[in-house]
Amino acid sequence: MPENALAVKGLRRTFGTVRAVDDVSFTLPEGGSLGIVGESGSGKTTTARIVVGLEQADEGEVLVRGRSRAERERGAGRGRARRLARAREVQMVFQDPYLSLDPRTSVEAVLRETLRLHFPERDPDKRIRQLLDQVGLGTRAADALPRRLSGGQRQRVAIARALAVEPAVLVLDEAVAALDVSVQAQILNLLADIREETSVGYLFITHDLGVVRCVTDEIVVMRHGAVVEAGPTAEVLAAPRHPYTRLLLDSVPRPGWDPEAISAARRALEPAVTGSGTGRESADEGPQDRPGVESRVQ
Numbered sequence: 366m367p368e369n370a371l372a373v374k375g376l377r378r379t380f381g382t383v384r385a386v387d388d389v390s391f392t393l394p395e396g397g398s399l400g401i402v403g404e405s406g407s408g409k410t411t412t413a414r415i416v417v418g419l420e421q422a423d424e425g426e427v428l429v430r431g432r433s434r435a436e437r438e439r440g441a442g443r444g445r446a447r448r449l450a451r452a453r454e455v456q457m458v459f460q461d462p463y464l465s466l467d468p469r470t471s472v473e474a475v476l477r478e479t480l481r482l483h484f485p486e487r488d489p490d491k492r493i494r495q496l497l498d499q500v501g502l503g504t505r506a507a508d509a510l511p512r513r514l515s516g517g518q519r520q521r522v523a524i525a526r527a528l529a530v531e532p533a534v535l536v537l538d539e540a541v542a543a544l545d546v547s548v549q550a551q552i553l554n555l556l557a558d559i560r561e562e563t564s565v566g567y568l569f570i571t572h573d574l575g576v577v578r579c580v581t582d583e584i585v586v587m588r589h590g591a592v593v594e595a596g597p598t599a600e601v602l603a604a605p606r607h608p609y610t611r612l613l614l615d616s617v618p619r620p621g622w623d624p625e626a627i628s629a630a631r632r633a634l635e636p637a638v639t640g641s642g643t644g645r646e647s648a649d650e651g652p653q654d655r656p657g658v659e660s661r662v663q
């Protein structure tokens with residue numbers, strides 16, 4: 366049995382009266398891939414931010430490679446050393462790579478700086494070439510500033526920078542949502558290849574079930590901050606047990622998709638799916654109002 370790259374136990378986070386994350390638990394094996402899905406406001410991003418360390422949980426525990434973050438950080442000292450130790454556990458790739466890249470820094474310089482911070486004793490040149498090769502970027506792209514790169518190339522840079530740190534877990538928060546369909550497919554294929562080559566585990570945060578179907582082994586479905594269904598992706602998508610998961614699947618546009626019929630189905634399901642919820646979802650939020658709930662990669 367591979368060790369768990371990540372184990373999340375009983376996470377809770379409240380903002381005012383909003384239970385953004387409500388007793389969320391899951392595990393991600395080393396080299397595994399897990400998708401957290403749910404519509405806007407279901408608590409996916411807050412969960413991811415807690416895993417990365419950008420947000421504090423009110424309750425619960427995050428274990429990376431079997432050790433709790435609190436324990437690991439106590440051993441890492443304070444300030445910068447602690448931040449670097451945390452970065453080596455979990456790295457995050459965001460939806461818009463442009464915002465997370467310094468516009469004045471070339472791709473190669475970005476990687477060099479990351480390697481200098483984390484592995485000052487190592488010669489960076491070989492590793493830079495290896496990383497560029499791993500994400501399919503040539504030497505021309507290596508010398509370029511971010512504005513000279515396409516969206517897909519920028520996302521490759523963001524992935525290379527994250528991998529440079531050799532984290533246990535890569536959190537991909539809507540990481541392909543801003544890309545064209547064909548570029549999405551390229552990046553997802555790239556991520557699949559990287560997973561085969563390394564033992565990094567992926568945590569995909571997405572409302573795109575096509576992405577989940579393509580690149581995850583396990584799925585966690587969230588609604589109103591809580592996990593309503595979890596299991597192997599193929600099984601959950603083939604035979605969803607919870608009405609909310611069925612609703613998400615029905616919301617995936619496909620030939621013959623009828624928004625009216627979906628809205629009607631949603632209204633019919635509402636009593637069943639709001640039973641344990643907080644009623645925070647707005648009543649007019651039909652699937653046709655959620656352009657992100659669609660299958661872009663088949």
Ligand SMILES: Nc1ncnc2c1ncn2[C@@H]1O[C@H](COP(=O)(O)OP(=O)(O)OP(=O)(O)O)[C@@H](O)[C@H]1O
Nearest residue numbers: 380383384385403404405406407408409410411412
């Ligand atoms: N910093 C914050 N302050 C107040 N409320 C917040 C904060 N962050 C999140 N929330 C609330 O917590 C709930 C869960 O939000 P979250 O962003 O985690 O959901 P999500 O599923 O990631 O949605 P999206 O796909 O739109 O990002 C929402 O009701 C949101 O308004």
